Amino acid sequence: MIKELFTRNLDIIFLFYGAAFFGMGIAIFIKQPSKESSFKLAQPIWLLATFGIIHGINEWIDMITMIKGYNSHAWDIITTLILTVSYIFLFAFGLRLSALHSNKSVNKLTLPLISSVVILFIFTSGQPVSIWPRYFLGFPAGLLSAFGIYFYYRDNKKILKLLKTRGYFLIAAITMGVYCVLGGLITPKGDFYPACAINYNSFLNFFGIPVQLLRGICAIILSWAIYNILAIFSWESISHLKSALEEVTSAKIYINNILKSIIDTLIVIDSNSKIKFINNAGCQILGYQPEELIGKPATKLFKKGTLLKNKILRNLIKKESLNNYEVDCITKGKDKIPMLFSGSIMKNKNGGVNGIVAIGTDLRNLKNLQEKLINAEKFAVMGKVSGIIGHELRNQLAVMRNAAYYIKMRLTGKPDADDKIIKNLNALDNEIKEADQLINNILAFSRTKLPDLKPVNLKKVLLRNIEKIVCPKETVLTTEIDEFIPEIPADELQISRVFINIILNALEAMGNVGTLTIIMKVSDDNNYITIRFEDSGPGIKEGNKEKIFEPFFSTKEKGTGLGLATSKLIIEAHGGSISAENNAAKGAAIIINLPVKPR
Amino acid sequence: MRAKDKILIVDDNEELCQNLADILELKGYEISKAYDGYHAIESMKSKKFSVVIMDIKMPGINGLDTLKILKQINPKISIILITAFADDIFYKESKKNNDLKIVQKPIDMDNFLFLIEDILAQKNGALPQSAPLKPNGEK
Numbered sequence: 032m033i034k035e036l037f038t039r040n041l042d043i044i045f046l047f048y049g050a051a052f053f054g055m056g057i058a059i060f061i062k063q064p065s066k067e068s069s070f071k072l073a074q075p076i077w078l079l080a081t082f083g084i085i086h087g088i089n090e091w092i093d094m095i096t097m098i099k100g101y102n103s104h105a106w107d108i109i110t111t112l113i114l115t116v117s118y119i120f121l122f123a124f125g126l127r128l129s130a131l132h133s134n135k136s137v138n139k140l141t142l143p144l145i146s147s148v149v150i151l152f153i154f155t156s157g158q159p160v161s162i163w164p165r166y167f168l169g170f171p172a173g174l175l176s177a178f179g180i181y182f183y184y185r186d187n188k189k190i191l192k193l194l195k196t197r198g199y200f201l202i203a204a205i206t207m208g209v210y211c212v213l214g215g216l217i218t219p220k221g222d223f224y225p226a227c228a229i230n231y232n233s234f235l236n237f238f239g240i241p242v243q244l245l246r247g248i249c250a251i252i253l254s255w256a257i258y259n260i261l262a263i264f265s266w267e268s269i270s271h272l273k274s275a276l277e278e279v280t281s282a283k284i285y286i287n288n289i290l291k292s293i294i295d296t297l298i299v300i301d302s303n304s305k306i307k308f309i310n311n312a313g314c315q316i317l318g319y320q321p322e323e324l325i326g327k328p329a330t331k332l333f334k335k336g337t338l339l340k341n342k343i344l345r346n347l348i349k350k351e352s353l354n355n356y357e358v359d360c361i362t363k364g365k366d367k368i369p370m371l372f373s374g375s376i377m378k379n380k381n382g383g384v385n386g387i388v389a390i391g392t393d394l395r396n397l398k399n400l401q402e403k404l405i406n407a408e409k410f411a412v413m414g415k416v417s418g419i420i421g422h423e424l425r426n427q428l429a430v431m432r433n434a435a436y437y438i439k440m441r442l443t444g445k446p447d448a449d450d451k452i453i454k455n456l457n458a459l460d461n462e463i464k465e466a467d468q469l470i471n472n473i474l475a476f477s478r479t480k481l482p483d484l485k486p487v488n489l490k491k492v493l494l495r496n497i498e499k500i501v502c503p504k505e506t507v508l509t510t511e512i513d514e515f516i517p518e519i520p521a522d523e524l525q526i527s528r529v530f531i532n533i534i535l536n537a538l539e540a541m542g543n544v545g546t547l548t549i550i551m552k553v554s555d556d557n558n559y560i561t562i563r564f565e566d567s568g569p570g571i572k573e574g575n576k577e578k579i580f581e582p583f584f585s586t587k588e589k590g591t592g593l594g595l596a597t598s599k600l601i602i603e604a605h606g607g608s609i610s611a612e613n614n615a616a617k618g619a620a621i622i623i624n625l626p627v628k629p630r
Numbered sequence: 631m632r633a634k635d636k637i638l639i640v641d642d643n644e645e646l647c648q649n650l651a652d653i654l655e656l657k658g659y660e661i662s663k664a665y666d667g668y669h670a671i672e673s674m675k676s677k678k679f680s681v682v683i684m685d686i687k688m689p690g691i692n693g694l695d696t697l698k699i700l701k702q703i704n705p706k707i708s709i710i711l712i713t714a715f716a717d718d719i720f721y722k723e724s725k726k727n728n729d730l731k732i733v734q735k736p737i738d739m740d741n742f743l744f745l746i747e748d749i750l751a752q753k754n755g756a757l758p759q760s761a762p763l764k765p766n767g768e769k
Binding site for chain 2 (some may be wrong): 333418420422423425426428430431432433434437440441463464467534
């Protein structure tokens with residue numbers, strides 16, 4: 032019953048059988064996996080597709096043969112040749128796929144040789160013609176493909192498991208194996224073994240169903256499995272897209288990081304003069320948060336009308352770029368900051384102005400440097416002038432002092448030399464000494480030389496200088512010095528002068544009554560030695576904290592105002608810093624930081 | 631009583647020469663004056679001085695150069711240099727050279743006179759060397 036049903040409707044089986052393979056071929060071609068795919072399967076798969084299409088057509092021809100009842104030897108030969116061609120492609124697919132596993136290329140002559148033999152037999156053997164392509168091409172082709180797919184699956188197990196296509200590979204391999212037996216070994220009946228024993232008729236008799244039905248089922252399962260396997264290429268392209276997207280994102284983050292980390296101000300203004308981007312440095316200098324600026328007019332950052340009045344924008348647009356334009360920026364706190372801007376026009380694809388990108392350098396440091404340079408020049412001139420004046424004055428003072436001495440010598444013991452005369456002569460001598468001291472101070476300041484740096488133990492230098500100082504009775508001088516103070520490069524004579532200057536200043540500020548505490552320690556980062564002189568005097572007026580280091584600034588009645596200025600000069604020449612502040616409790620503190628390593 | 635010690639004062643400042651001479655004459659020394667290095671050398675050739683007091687900065691030939699020539703004429707001569715500057719170099723120089731003393735202007739005369747007495751005492755071998763003095767005679 033069933034046997035008859037199938038046998039009579041073999042044409043319908045051929046229809047689906049052919050459709051399955053044809054569809055597989057078309058599906059593969061539509062998907063067209065890129066040859067560059069990391070899945071090597073993409074390289075030979077077009078051969079499978081070609082096999083599918085030709086073999087599908089072959090099945091349909093079989094269907095037509097059946098329906099139309101064609102039955103000539105010539106027709107048989109034509110259909111068999113088409114079958115042969117389809118198997119050649121499957122064979123080639125099998126070979127190439129196996130070669131992926133074994134990494135050995137098969138002799139290029141194998142396939143043409145077998146094909147020639149098959150074609151020769153077709154024309155000469157006298158046996159049913161389709162036997163030959165099935166035995167010599169179909170069977171080995173199916174076997175190679177089955178093992179090829181299996182080995183491909185084994186070699187790429189991990190990734191295929193991840194892509195959940197492992198099962199399809201196994202199904203495809205098994206189906207291919209079954210198909211190779213059904214298509215390659217079950218042939219029309221021939222006169223020789225095995226074709227005489229194992230053939231369509233014996234199969235039908237033994238199993239009760241025609242082999243073509245099973246082949247058709249194999250074809251459908253195989254096509255379904257291959258169709259699912261094709262998904263790996265889609266996933267691959269998706270993952271490519273993903274990684275490309277990741278690359279773009281990381282590149283964007285990278286560029287943003289660069290823009291944000293630029294030390295200078297970087298600002299982008301769009302064609303409506305609105306701020307489109309400003310980096311961290313710019314925000315910090317100007318005292319804004321980025322969101323307070325982005326989308327706001329750029330004029331917000333400049334004095335009203337500056338940009339237009341100075342024709343900056345007009346020039347910029349005309350020349351397309353602008354170099355080193357100095358302009359004051361206004362911070363959030365309304366402070367003026369001198370900035371040096373360089374900028375250029377950004378153009379869109381059509382050549383229109385898209386915006387302006389500009390880099391601004393904070394000139395404050397430069398201005399400070401300029402001031403320092405001017406001061407240095409002033410000091411140099413002052414050094415020369417004071418040197419000349421000092422020399423001349425000292426000669427004159429020398430004559431005066433000698434004269435006073437001479438007169439005193441002559442009058443001493445004489446009856447008309449009363450106390451008053453002697454007192455006056457002493458006063459003259461004292462004033463000359465004072466004047467000489469003033470000259471000393473000026474020369475000390477104006478002729479402060481570059482320090483002669485040698486390893487110096489500051490602890491020893493400080494203690495030695497404290498010993499030299501005659502401390503008033505009502506004054507307590509204490510020291511808190513770290514156990515270990517490393518030797519630093521310094522000019523011992525100059526540093527001694529600084530210590531003595533500061534200590535004497537402090538004693539005087541306290542009116543010689545109180546406590547002077549000197550603290551010496553290594554900074555937390557080990558880069559500096561910090562020396563803190565804390566007195567219990569009246570402290571320093573808020574506005575004078577920096578002025579006390581300026582030359583000729585003095586709050587004392589007597590004093591040249593050069594002690595601290597000289598100290599500052601010396602400390603800065605050592606690469607250190609000196610500053611003043613008021614103690615939390617009482618009095619003032621002078622803080623010196625000296626670098627441990629030479630700069 | 632031995633003969634007066636002879637002292638030569640060399641300074642381009644004539645007034646300074648004069649009142650320094652006045653003081654030293656009052657102290658009993660025999661003084662000659664020269665207002666520049668050339669005259670100092672001339673005087674040196676004609677008279678035997680015990681001590682020369684000389685300015686460093688002078689027009690023509692300066693004190694340091696004059697000093698070398700004076701030393702050639704009389705290697706035993708003691709020289710006190712007086713200067714309105716007191717550069718470190720001179721101090722180093724004076725430390726190396728025992729015979730060379732440097733005194734800074736304006737001169738502290740008490741110390742200065744003591745220094746001269748000391749030098750002469752050593753020269754005449756009458757007294758042992760007294761305690762060392764601060765070379766600039768100041769504070």
